[in-house]
Amino acid sequence: MKIGFLGAGEMGGAIIKGLIDFGGYRAGDILAGVHTEKSAQNLYSRYGIDASTDNAHVISKADVLIIAVKPAVVPEVLQQIAQELTSPKLVLSVALGSTTQMLEEALPGFPVVRVMPNTPIALGKGMSLLARGRYVTDEQMQTARDLFGCAGRVEELPENLFDAATAVSGSGPAFIYYVIAALAKGGMDLGLPEKTANLLAAQMTAGAASMALLSGQSPAALQKSVTTPGGCTAAGVAVLEETRADQIFEKVVQATVAKAQEFAK
Numbered sequence: 001m002k003i004g005f006l007g008a009g010e011m012g013g014a015i016i017k018g019l020i021d022f023g024g025y026r027a028g029d030i031l032a033g034v035h036t037e038k039s040a041q042n043l044y045s046r047y048g049i050d051a052s053t054d055n056a057h058v059i060s061k062a063d064v065l066i067i068a069v070k071p072a073v074v075p076e077v078l079q080q081i082a083q084e085l086t087s088p089k090l091v092l093s094v095a096l097g098s099t100t101q102m103l104e105e106a107l108p109g110f111p112v113v114r115v116m117p118n119t120p121i122a123l124g125k126g127m128s129l130l131a132r133g134r135y136v137t138d139e140q141m142q143t144a145r146d147l148f149g150c151a152g153r154v155e156e157l158p159e160n161l162f163d164a165a166t167a168v169s170g171s172g173p174a175f176i177y178y179v180i181a182a183l184a185k186g187g188m189d190l191g192l193p194e195k196t197a198n199l200l201a202a203q204m205t206a207g208a209a210s211m212a213l214l215s216g217q218s219p220a221a222l223q224k225s226v227t228t229p230g231g232c233t234a235a236g237v238a239v240l241e242e243t244r245a246d247q248i249f250e251k252v253v254q255a256t257v258a259k260a261q262e263f264a265k
């Protein structure tokens, strides 16, 4: 099966890497259409895929299309697909605000799937949310699940919850990088070398995330289990609670959702 990307920057590139490194896809199975020759050449030298500025070539050759351009470019790309194809193909869009309704309006009768992945898919640790369009068969939905599930986890989600979930997992890596940097800075302020501080904070985050995923315990229970009353961790947790750090993250999610909703208009 040939997979065609329309746009392959940060997100599209991460999916391509995930497909090749974890999904068993060969470079020859992947095509990408991008805006500039420079990006096409970079994609070719990095992955050996058929990359060009010729979207029509990608649209005609691929069995499945993945739209991974910025939201503002989506209408142009949808128009190209509608113009180039006489019979429908499975079209997935990872672009923010690409509702299945919007995709179906632009591509009448096409099987479309809205996807919200995140960049850790490049390392086989992605989290992708899927929303199914009206004309998608079970087999096509399985294809979508396989494409995004080969390099991470996949969840189907009602589309009215998509923006909230997008804030948590799609934009989430940026928030966690912020926390990693802030924690590392706290260590650096007390003398830890930058490289060591970043390593400690990042490896700790990976370990804690694995515990949250694999232990079967809630994050709150895990936190309690490592917080001895009166101990040093408890002193740190008290600052998080006094400053209502949880409310800061609520605001972070709400602001992200508000912006995501603007893109869907």
Ligand SMILES: NC(=O)c1ccc[n+]([C@@H]2O[C@H](COP(=O)([O-])OP(=O)(O)OC[C@H]3O[C@@H](n4cnc5c(N)ncnc54)[C@H](OP(=O)(O)O)[C@@H]3O)[C@@H](O)[C@H]2O)c1
Binding pocket: 006, 007, 008, 009, 010, 011, 012, 013, 033, 034, 035, 036, 037, 039, 040, 055, 068, 069, 070, 071, 073, 076, 077, 094, 095, 096, 116, 117, 118, 119, 170, 171
């Ligand atoms: N980044 C994330 O963490 C993330 C997470 C979830 C979803 N998304 C979604 O993924 C989409 C892409 O985001 P991104 O961060 O990957 O952006 P990006 O790095 O700017 O990549 C955009 C890509 O689109 C290409 N492009 C621009 N105009 C095009 C056209 N007319 N035809 C074909 N390709 C074209 C660009 O090519 P050139 O390089 O040649 O300009 C580039 O390859 C967005 O809609 C975003 O909402 C991103």
